Structure formats: structure tokens, C-alpha cells
Amino acid sequence: xxxxxxxxxxxxxxxxxxxxxxxxxxxxxxxxxxxxxxxxxxxxxxxxxxxxxxxxxxxxxxxxxxxxxxxxxxxxxxxxxxxxxxxxxxxxxxxxxxxxxxxxxxxxxxxxxxxxxxxxxxxxxxxxxxxxxxxxxxxxxxxxxxxxxxxxxxxxxx
Amino acid sequence: xxxxxxxxxxxxxxxxxxxxxxxxxxxxxxxxxxxxxxxxxxxxxxxxxxxxxxxxxxxxxxxxxxxxxxxxxxxxxxxxxxxxxxxxxxxxxxxxxxxxxxxxxxxxxxxxxxxxxxxxxxxxxxxxxxxxxxxxxxxxxxxxxxxxxxxxxxxxxx
DNA sequence: TGTGAAATGCCCGGCCC
DNA sequence: GGGCCGGGCATTTCACA
Numbered sequence: 001x002x003x004x005x006x007x008x009x010x011x012x013x014x015x016x017x018x019x020x021x022x023x024x025x026x027x028x029x030x031x032x033x034x035x036x037x038x039x040x041x042x043x044x045x046x047x048x049x050x051x052x053x054x055x056x057x058x059x060x061x062x063x064x065x066x067x068x069x070x071x072x073x074x075x076x077x078x079x080x081x082x083x084x085x086x087x088x089x090x091x092x093x094x095x096x097x098x099x100x101x102x103x104x105x106x107x108x109x110x111x112x113x114x115x116x117x118x119x120x121x122x123x124x125x126x127x128x129x130x131x132x133x134x135x136x137x138x139x140x141x142x143x144x145x146x147x148x149x150x151x152x153x154x155x156x157x158x
Numbered sequence: 159x160x161x162x163x164x165x166x167x168x169x170x171x172x173x174x175x176x177x178x179x180x181x182x183x184x185x186x187x188x189x190x191x192x193x194x195x196x197x198x199x200x201x202x203x204x205x206x207x208x209x210x211x212x213x214x215x216x217x218x219x220x221x222x223x224x225x226x227x228x229x230x231x232x233x234x235x236x237x238x239x240x241x242x243x244x245x246x247x248x249x250x251x252x253x254x255x256x257x258x259x260x261x262x263x264x265x266x267x268x269x270x271x272x273x274x275x276x277x278x279x280x281x282x283x284x285x286x287x288x289x290x291x292x293x294x295x296x297x298x299x300x301x302x303x304x305x306x307x308x309x310x311x312x313x314x315x316x
Numbered sequence: 317t318g319t320g321a322a323a324t325g326c327c328c329g330g331c332c333c
Numbered sequence: 334g335g336g337c338c339g340g341g342c343a344t345t346t347c348a349c350a
Contacts, residue, residue: 018216022180026325036338041326052222056214058176064210066314072262072269089306096316098308104230104300111230111269111300113260117314142262142269148247150256156224156275158254185345194317199347 007155010035014043015052019152022056067115069122070099070144074108075130076137084135085109091133097125108140165313168193172201173210177310180214225273227280228257228302232266233288234295242293243267249291255283266298 007015013033017024024032030040047053062070077088085103088110092101097114104111116122122141130139165173171191175182182190188198205211220228235246243261250259250270257271274280280299288297 015216015218019218020213020215022214022216025323027323037324038326038328038339039337042336045326050222051219054217054219055178056180056216057178058173058180058214059212060173060177060311061209061212062311064208065311067311072260093306093308096309096312096314099311100308101306102230103303103305105303106298106300108300113308115311115314121315140264142264142266145261145263147261148251148259150251150258150271151254153218153220153223153225153257153273154254156254156273157279183345184347195345196317196319196347203347 010043011047012154014040014047016152016154018044018053062115065115066117067097069116069119070147071114071116071122072142072144073110073112073114073126073130074138074140074142075110075112076107076139077109077135078137079135080109088133088135091129095125095129097121108138168201169205170312172198172205174310174312176202176211220273223273224275225255227274227277228305229272229274229280230300230302231268231270231272231284231288232296232298232300233268233270234265234297235267235293236295237293238267246291246293249287253283253287255279266296 010033014029017029017032026041026044027037029044030037033040035043044053062068077084089101089103092098092110092112095114097116099113099115101113102111103109114122114125116125126139126141130136168191172187175187175190184199184202185195187202188195191198193201202211220226235242246268247259247261250256250268253272255272255274257273259271260269261267262269272280272283274283284297284299288294
């Protein structure tokens, strides 16, 4: 990012491991990538400072949080101007059900990923928080049967 | 998950903080939620064992990895049977550009989030890895202008 | 919840490429 | 000279009472 330096094989190995285990001990990470612990610590700190690693976070099981119904909402917004788009995004991000918002090209303007407790909660969410808003046109609800995460993000082309 | 025990305010506070800083020192986490470090450590281990916390991971800046073009691909698959769906998902998950796959209801069967290096790479990806496959029907490409993540996942209803 | 031993993180030096 | 390696101390973790 700030440092547009190329990554060597050690950096790539570090990035791969840290994306699947963000809490691995530096000692173990160093052993896994084949450098001394002090060197490994320096590499990780460098990647962090350069903005390549943006943060660390715990992943939480949605079902444990009472979220059994996931959906993608395809939303049309009118007019498609900044004065309307920015408040809409802010409103959606403030909802406790919102997992992610994507501003996209195509017939629909936004794809919103939400997690609800039931289909009834989902219905309430769509009716009370989306279709009631004046800037919101059509809302198409796509229930999610299942989701999978891709592999770690590595330098492109791989 | 396995332990369907209710969360108290300390658990919720822990889960909120860990979802934005997965590498916080146990000592600091304990101070932030207002319990002794030993107690806090036990709480976190309990949440981990119960399957509420599923893991920890580092977040990586997509631009640093050379991914400047994100898109959502809406894919129709025929026939919509397990014998076709499972290999399709496996194929998509094996692509280095794939960030996430959602199996959804509606006109389209899958929404695939991909990160490419350029629009040219995106074109290649769609043509070589999706539309060439016999089970894949229409593929609609929605470029992503911008994305936002929702807040931490907390017990529902909040 | 508080304490203590073991382990870890991390700053420091010198060294080699 | 920039990055890599090993030593030493402060900090943290984690089992125990």
C-alpha cells in the first residue's frame, strides 16, 4: 500500500498463515516460515506498518448469536446521487443485522448481506428498514442456503 | 453452539472487542470488560471451546495484493442438483480470485465475490472459469464500486 | 479472584550477505 | 547498508490454590 515493495516467499507464507490463524505465536509462525523469531516479528510489524495487514479479528459463529437466516438484499435507490447514497449506507450500516454492504453496477444499486433470527425478523427488516425509506425502490430478497469463504488473499497474479 | 448458554454482559463485551481487535492482550481485554485477567482468559477459552468464537484471522488489504477490481458474479447453474452444485462450488473455491460464495434463492443460484487485478483479469476469469463450464448458464457481472463491513455480530435480538 | 512459574514478546547488540 | 540472527529483560500467559 504505502510501501509498494514486492513480497518475497517469506512474506507470502506469513500472509497465508496469518489469514487462517491470526493468533499464532510468533515463535511458531517463525518456525513455519523458516526464519528466526526476531526476523519474523520484524516482518510482521513491517507488513502491519505498510498497511498490508490491516488488522486482526475474531470470527464468531452466527448460529451462536441467534442468526439462523441469512439473506442478500438487492436494493434499488433513487436518485442515485451522493446526497442519497451516503445516508442510505450509513443507515444500513447502523442496523445490527447488516454484515456487509456492496455498492454495485447493474440493475440493482446495492447488495446488502444481512443475518436475522428468523424469516419473520427478515420480513420486518425489509419492510421497516428498507422499503419504507423514500429513496428505496425495489428490494429483492435472496435467501442464502449456504456460504463458503475463499482462500487467503495472496499477491496477484498468484 | 454446543453450549447454548445465554451470554451475560461480560461475554457480549468480550465478543464485541475481539471482533475488532483479535490480538488484544488478555490483560487489556480484561481491563476493558472489567474483570480479572484470569477470569477473562477463562471466558475467552470457554467461548472458543463452545464454538462461539470459531477462529482468529488477520485482515489483508486487497489493494496491496494487487486486487483493484472487485465484482459480484450472479451465476445460474443447470441442473440445480447436488451432483452439479458441489463440484461447481469446489471449482469456484479453488480459484485464487474467489473471496466468498453464496448459494441463494431467486433467479440466480450463486453469488460469487471475486477480487481481480484488472477488468481484463475479470473478463478472463468470467470467460475461462465460468461460462466455459457446461453447467453454467447466464453469468451477470456486477462491478463493486465500494464495500462496507457491518458492525460486530452480537446476540440477537440486540 | 490473586499469585507464581513458565513461556512469550521484543529491544538490543553483532554478523553476514 | 539493509536485513538476518541470537541474547537478555520486561511482559504476559495460564495452572493452581
